Amino acid sequence: MAGIRKPSPLRTAGKYAALAAYVGFALFPLYWLLKIAVTPDQLIYSEGTRLWPSAATLANFTTVVFQTDFLAYFRNSVAVSLTTAAATTLIAAGAGYAFSRFHFRGKSLIIAVMLVTQMFPLLMIIAPIYKIVAAAGLLNSLTSLIIVYTAFNIPFATFLMQSFFDSIPKDLEEAAMMDGCTRFQALRKVILPLTLPGLGATLGFVFTAAWSELLFALMLINSNDTMTFPVGLLTFVSKFSVDWGQMMAAGVLALVPSCLFFIFIQRYLVQGLTSGAVKG
Amino acid sequence: MARIELRNVFKHYGRTEVLRDISLDIEDGEFVVLVGPSGCGKSTLLRMIAGLEPITGGEFLIDGERMNEVTPRNRDIAMVFQSYALYPHMDVARNMGFSMEIRRDAAEKRRVRVTEAAKTLGLGALLDRLPKALSGGQRQRVAMGRAIIRDPRAFLFDEPLSNLDAALRVEMRLEIARLHQRLAATMVYVTHDQVEALTLADRIVVLEGGDIQQVGTPLDLYERPANRFVARFIGSPTMNILEATPTETGVELKNGARIDLPQVPDRSTARQLGIRPEHIDLAGPESGQISGVADVVEHLGSDTNIYVDVPGLGPLMVRAHGNVPLRPRDAVSLRFQTGNAHVFAADGTALRSAPV
Ligand SMILES: Nc1ncnc2c1ncn2[C@@H]1O[C@H](COP(=O)(O)OP(=O)(O)OP(=O)(O)O)[C@@H](O)[C@H]1O
Ligand SMILES: [Mg+2]
Numbered sequence: 001m002a003g004i005r006k007p008s009p010l011r012t013a014g015k016y017a018a019l020a021a022y023v024g025f026a027l028f029p030l031y032w033l034l035k036i037a038v039t040p041d042q043l044i045y046s047e048g049t050r051l052w053p054s055a056a057t058l059a060n061f062t063t064v065v066f067q068t069d070f071l072a073y074f075r076n077s078v079a080v081s082l083t084t085a086a087a088t089t090l091i092a093a094g095a096g097y098a099f100s101r102f103h104f105r106g107k108s109l110i111i112a113v114m115l116v117t118q119m120f121p122l123l124m125i126i127a128p129i130y131k132i133v134a135a136a137g138l139l140n141s142l143t144s145l146i147i148v149y150t151a152f153n154i155p156f157a158t159f160l161m162q163s164f165f166d167s168i169p170k171d172l173e174e175a176a177m178m179d180g181c182t183r184f185q186a187l188r189k190v191i192l193p194l195t196l197p198g199l200g201a202t203l204g205f206v207f208t209a210a211w212s213e214l215l216f217a218l219m220l221i222n223s224n225d226t227m228t229f230p231v232g233l234l235t236f237v238s239k240f241s242v243d244w245g246q247m248m249a250a251g252v253l254a255l256v257p258s259c260l261f262f263i264f265i266q267r268y269l270v271q272g273l274t275s276g277a278v279k280g
Numbered sequence: 281m282a283r284i285e286l287r288n289v290f291k292h293y294g295r296t297e298v299l300r301d302i303s304l305d306i307e308d309g310e311f312v313v314l315v316g317p318s319g320c321g322k323s324t325l326l327r328m329i330a331g332l333e334p335i336t337g338g339e340f341l342i343d344g345e346r347m348n349e350v351t352p353r354n355r356d357i358a359m360v361f362q363s364y365a366l367y368p369h370m371d372v373a374r375n376m377g378f379s380m381e382i383r384r385d386a387a388e389k390r391r392v393r394v395t396e397a398a399k400t401l402g403l404g405a406l407l408d409r410l411p412k413a414l415s416g417g418q419r420q421r422v423a424m425g426r427a428i429i430r431d432p433r434a435f436l437f438d439e440p441l442s443n444l445d446a447a448l449r450v451e452m453r454l455e456i457a458r459l460h461q462r463l464a465a466t467m468v469y470v471t472h473d474q475v476e477a478l479t480l481a482d483r484i485v486v487l488e489g490g491d492i493q494q495v496g497t498p499l500d501l502y503e504r505p506a507n508r509f510v511a512r513f514i515g516s517p518t519m520n521i522l523e524a525t526p527t528e529t530g531v532e533l534k535n536g537a538r539i540d541l542p543q544v545p546d547r548s549t550a551r552q553l554g555i556r557p558e559h560i561d562l563a564g565p566e567s568g569q570i571s572g573v574a575d576v577v578e579h580l581g582s583d584t585n586i587y588v589d590v591p592g593l594g595p596l597m598v599r600a601h602g603n604v605p606l607r608p609r610d611a612v613s614l615r616f617q618t619g620n621a622h623v624f625a626a627d628g629t630a631l632r633s634a635p636v
Contacts, residue, residue, distance in 0.1 A: 171365035174332050177352045178359045179379040179426070189382075193369045 030255075037061070037248035044244055060249035069224055070250050073232030077211060078257060080142050080228055084149040085207040088157050089199060095154070096161025097187070101170070114155040122152075122215055130219055140223045148220070149210045157202050164198025165191070200265040207261055211254075229254050282342050282357075282433035282466045283308045284329065290337035291324055298324050300490040302338070309464045313477040315513070316487035322470040325487070326436050329468060331355050342433065358427035359436040362443065364419045366411040366426075372398070373407040376425040397425045401455075417448045421455075428459070434466040442472065449473075456480060474514060478502075486510050503620075508554065508628035517557045517585065519622070520596050524553040531623065535592030537570050539616055543633045544623050550631060554622035557585070557599035561615045562606075568613035572596065577606050588612055 036044065037060055039053040047053050064070045099107065129148060138144035168191055176186035214230040221227050227235075229250070236247040284306040291299040299321045306312050314322045327333035328340065331352035340347050347355055358379075366375050374381070376397060377390045398404050401421040411419055420440065427435055437456070441449045453476055460467055460480070471477055477484050478498040486493040486501065486509070494506040498514075505511035511519050524531035530541035531553050539553060562568075572590035584604040588596045598614060606612065623631040 169363060169365065171361050171363045172367060174330075174352075175359070175361060175365035175426075176367070176378070177332070178330060178357070179430070180353045180382040182351075182353065185382065190367055 033248050033251050036244055037252045039245060041245055060245040061253070064246050064249045064253065068246070068250075069227075069235070070229075070232060070253070072225065073227050073229040074253070074257075076142055076226060077229040077254075080145050080149070081207050081210040081257075083146045084153065084210040085203045087146065087150045088153045088206045089161075089202045091150070091154055092157035092161045092202060093195070093199060095158040096163075097165050097191075099158065099162045100165035101173075114158065117152075117155050126215065126219055129216070133220055138220075140221055140226050142226055142228075144220050145210075145213075145217060145228065148216050149206075149213060153206045153209055157206055160202050160205065161195075161198055164195055164201075168194050204262055204265050208258060211258060283344070284434060284466060284468070285341040285344075286325075286329075286338065287341070288338040289325075289328065289335055289340060291321065291328060291333070292336045298490055299328075302492055304485060304492065304495065306466060306468065309466055311460050311467045311469065311480055311482045313481035313484045314468065314470045314487060315472070315474060315477045315484060316493075317513075318472070320487045321490055322487055323438055326359075326438050326468060326470050329434075330357055330359050330436055356430075356433045357436060358430050358432040358434075359438070360423050360427050360440045362439040364411075364423040364443075366419055366422055368411050371408045371410055372403060372414070372422050372425075375411065375422055376403075376429050378426065379430045393429055394425075397429050400428075401425050416444055417452065420444060420448075420452060424455075424459070428463070432465070434468065437467065437469040437471075439470055439472065441476065449476075453479065474516060478514070484514070486513060488513075504633070505554075505622065505630055507630055508552065508624045511554050511622055511624075511630065515556055517597050517599060519554045519556045520560075521624075522553045522555070522593060522596075524550055524623070526550045530618070533570075533593055535570070535590060537593075539569065539618055539621065541618055541621060541623060543619060544631050546631060547623060549625040550623045551626045552624040554624060554630075555616050556620065557597040559617040559620040560596070560598045561617065562586075562598070562600055562604065563613045563615040565611070565613055568615040570596075570616075571611065571613045574606050574608055574610045574612050577604075577608060579603060586612065588614065590614075 035052065038056040038058065039047070040055055040057045040059065043053050043055065098104075099111065133139055133144045133148070136144075138147070172190050172194070173183075173186045176190045177183065181189065212230060213228075217228045217231045218234075221231060233247060233250055233254075236243045236250065284304075286302050286304040289299060289302040290297070302325065304312075314325060316322055324333060328335050331347070331350060335348050342355065342357075367378065370378065373391075373394050377394045380390045380393065394407070395404070398407055401424060403418065403421055403425060406414065406418060406422075411422065414422065420443075423440070440456070441452050444452060456469075457480055469476075469480060481498055483495060483497055484501055485495050488509055493513075494501060494510045496504070501510055501514045505514060508521065512521065523534050524539075526532075526547040526549070527538060530539045530544075531547065531550050532538050533553065541547065544550070570590055570593070572588040572593075574586055575589045575595065576585075576587040578585040581603065582601075584600045584602070584606070586598040586600060586604070586606060588598055590596050596614070598612075622633075625631060
């Protein structure tokens, strides 16, 4: 065939240059975060635009960890994000399975309503949400955040899970049922193992969304004890100055759980688990 | 082992009727093949027997026991899917032994049976492979192995060979025939392929448009099709259908040729004559009933297919035995084996031949 030719070295070089430019563009802010975090206070302004400061320090990190409430914010965020991710994924998996496999009255209506919820800008509903949470006496509690985050993430997570279930052939479930499984056994022994990548992706998506959420956290939480980390970051902004170094150090630390989480779930994200199920 | 009965079974999807008043008895140990054009409801019928599809009306019985409401797992029927439906995250051994795993059979017993079945199917060396590392034919075997292991009351096959290439299909067809001989189990088999149907079946069920057109042995369907649809559906190449009008002794074709049909006593409603390509002989020049011109000649080695253009009648397909030295545009003279001709009324039903 004429189409298969060895790509010219120029093309290959161009491709890698483009990739490198993209990666550099995407990672540069992270690099800058790290750079400022290790820059000693007195050099922040004098060497503001240098790629690497003349001296590096971990002082900002130690200050953040030992002399601020950062660890508390951090714990709150972990608790809220993990619970939200787990609850959302659990509910979304159930709903997604139902949408994928069953026909029932009102199904298209429910899907339409779920789509509609995704259309409103959050700012529009923040006041009523505040009212509801206040009336329920849940202001300043992590529970309120978990409930709100879970509610807001369920529609998208459900669509995500539904598409994962849709990609698993119905034949597999039916074969399992012919092999003597109840529907639930078929779900647990055949469908669930194949949905692990989907569950991983959904968990990761919801976790990140909850981890970095600021708006509701800002509105619903006032007390220092229950602040999540994005709100806590703002405490580094005082009336008279912004403590850039500490803020960036806190930011770097905040990246750690996200990274750990993705390292943990990435083996479930590898595609191709279903290959070989049907045909050849 | 099982005797399967369908009594006036209906299937509706919402308002669309897919199967209409299906009644069928499948004897214990019988191999029944369902054939019919695409969309006629073969898979639907099979899935209703399996319990994967609810039955809208009528009764379905296994060994005289009503099964309509029984879940698939309690019907004790095994099914081989067209897509094979192997569990992608389980190796071959676990795929095959999965039903025993669910039944909580002892691991040792499971291992013995899996090994045994794998040996019969030539899968011995593949037991710890995942399905994605198998060829199409091997996957097919695993799917069969999974069904055999269970020792079920009946086997269902939904076009199990349609994803295989021609050579492998012949091989697996033999394997299924052997399997049936060895197990003597009740089997219901769906296929598009009439060679599979004719070679495997004890009885063939021809479905079309949601109705059973005919049930019979392969020879029955070939020799005594109940109507024009079955006549054309069974047999390859397809039967020639010619417009005809009844006469004193037989029928007259559009080109004026008269065919005597003493074996069909009541010809008054005859509208069409059906004759299979293999039932038309090449006659000596001018000595046949019909003459025409060869259009295309296909030499198959053992047979020769000749597409003949007959003036006033249209194209006619003839299958001659052996290698016939004919060329396109040669004049041919044809003689019908009238004893093997079929006559159809206007609605397509076959007019019965008197028994010979
Ligand atoms: N879920 C469904 N809803 C509505 N109609 C359906 C549904 N499933 C199948 N049908 C219809 O039922 C008819 C029979 O389908 P079925 O799959 O049994 O055909 P088939 O004979 O197996 O065809 P093929 O040879 O192509 O596999 C088809 O006309 C199809 O459109
Ligand atoms: Mg089908």
